Amino acid sequence: MTKKRVKNINFRLKPYALMVSVPVFISTAQIEQAVAKRIPWALANHAQVLEQHQRKQIHSAQSSTADSPVLLWGTEQSITLSHDEKLAYYRQHLASIMPSLFEKWQPVVGAYANEIRLKKMHTRWGSCNTRARRIWLSIYLPAYPIECTEYVIVHELCHLHHANHSHAFWQTVATAMPDYRHWHDMLAGRTGQLD
Structure with missing residues (x-):
């Protein structure tokens, strides 16, 4: 501690x-x-x-350079890519879908981000700068079902209402996305954490 x-x-x-x-x-x-x-x-x-x-x-x-199968939105694809190629692939897919996901969830949560960015984050799935209203998403998210990415977006948008993980924060998440716990648990214990 x-x-x-x-x-x-x-x-x-x-x-x-x-x-x-x-x-x-x-x-x-x-x-x-x-x-x-x-x-x-x-x-x-x-x-x-x-x-x-x-x-x-x-x-x-x-091998750190060997090609490996690629998961996209939780489904294995019929391609293999190196680690760097996979990151570029994930970044491209997340960048293309991100605007429509934020367009979907911002009105539901009732909070709007000023800026949305992607980042190679090893310890987080997402983060939120509440003062700047800036949200970062991990480029590793496209390996998981799309609902996991939606949950991370909802989670980070809810921080624009509550800057902590208080009971009120989780109540706001549950109101916006009643089945959030399923997607939260799918990501829990994986590489990233949420802030």
Whole structure:
């Protein structure tokens, strides 16, 4: 656990640890309560995180430049691409669909982003700068069903109403996207996290 200049308690589930960062002003009792609530989630997702980590290590050891099958919106494509080609492929597909997805979800959430960008993010699926109203999406999202990308968009747009992960924030997410938990859970324990 580390104390940082952050607004909320943040959790990162790693293969061999649950990383917790907390605001400097928070009490020990509040930290213990938050961690106790998060332990069932960590236990439920740990095996999946560990397995994914081990698969990545094996894949890296075999070859970092080898071509591999491509998933697009959760469906395996009949092409193979190198890692760099795959990233370009994902970026292209996400960039082409992103305007229509934001057009669909911004009125539903009742929040509008000033700027939307794509980024090669290894630890996040998306992030939101609430002051600039700027949303970033991970270019790895097209590997998962399109609903996962829609969930990340809804999640980040909801941060324009609530800059934290409070009960009110999750209520706003659930109102906009009642089945969000299914897509949230599909991404949970994968490479990225949401902010």
